[in-house]
Amino acid sequence: QKEVEQNSGPLSVPEGAIASLNCTYSDRGSQSFFWYRQYSGKSPELIMSIYSNGDKEDGRFTAQLNKASQYVSLLIRDSQPSDSATYLCAVNRNGNQFYFGTGTSLTVIP
Amino acid sequence: SAVISQKPSRDICQRGTSLTIQCQVDSQVTMMFWYRQQPGQSLTLIATANQGSEATYESGFVIDKFPISRPNLTFSTLTVSNLSPEDSSIYLCSVGDRFNEQFFGPGTRLTVL
Numbered sequence: 001q002k003e004v005e006q007n008s009g010p011l012s013v014p015e016g017a018i019a020s021l022n023c024t025y026s027d028r029g030s031q032s033f034f035w036y037r038q039y040s041g042k043s044p045e046l047i048m049s050i051y052s053n054g055d056k057e058d059g060r061f062t063a064q065l066n067k068a069s070q071y072v073s074l075l076i077r078d079s080q081p082s083d084s085a086t087y088l089c090a091v092n093r094n095g096n097q098f099y100f101g102t103g104t105s106l107t108v109i110p
Numbered sequence: 111s112a113v114i115s116q117k118p119s120r121d122i123c124q125r126g127t128s129l130t131i132q133c134q135v136d137s138q139v140t141m142m143f144w145y146r147q148q149p150g151q152s153l154t155l156i157a158t159a160n161q162g163s164e165a166t167y168e169s170g171f172v173i174d175k176f177p178i179s180r181p182n183l184t185f186s187t188l189t190v191s192n193l194s195p196e197d198s199s200i201y202l203c204s205v206g207d208r209f210n211e212q213f214f215g216p217g218t219r220l221t222v223l
Binding site: 031032034042043044045046049051088090092098099100101102103 | 111143151152153154155200202209210211212213214215216217
């Protein structure tokens with residue numbers, strides 16, 4: 001079983017819609033959860049961190065964490081073509097133990 | 111967040127040679143890491159670069175193949191030794207903060223012929 005699992009997509013949404021990205025993790029001891037955005041040919045860029053159950057909002061982005069169900073999600077409201085990228089879910093288990101999912105490719109169609 | 115630079119940004123190397131990648135941070139950081147991202151794949155942690163001591167390697171990665179130096183709190187190098195085409199990949203350094211967030215350098219794209 002992989003540490004972190006994501007649907008690889010591709011996920012396509014029309015401009016202005018809500019994009020919903022999901023991630024599950026295997027270790028209940030995981031403590032910190034992150035979403036990264038990676039444009040083609042670029043390095044990952046941190047967009048959201050979440051540490052406790054519930055929702056965390058930052059602009060058009062909302063991260064949701066449910067530790068009981070071991071999933072993390074990212075909602076992107078009012079999706080823009082510039083949001084087209086691969087989104088990586090990452091989980092920190094214990095200090096230096098950091099695991100990435102394989103990423104979900106998102107395309108926002110104008 | 112810290113500004114991270116890597117050199118070289120890309121290189122093409124011959125089989126059997128080695129490439130050393132440099133990672134420079136504009137502020138002192140405790141946690142520094144090296145990752146590999148193979149084409150179309152996600153990131154795999156190679157090792158944690160520890161200042162003043164030997165790096166901590168993840169399963170499947172060994173010091174002879176991926177020697178790492180960390181002479182101070184702002185600089186690290188990763189060498190990929192005895193190159194084969196399977197080593198063609200993007201190599202990324204990252205730094206961690208006190209919230210366990212990680213921030214990545216721009217990466218080094220290695221092609222082995």
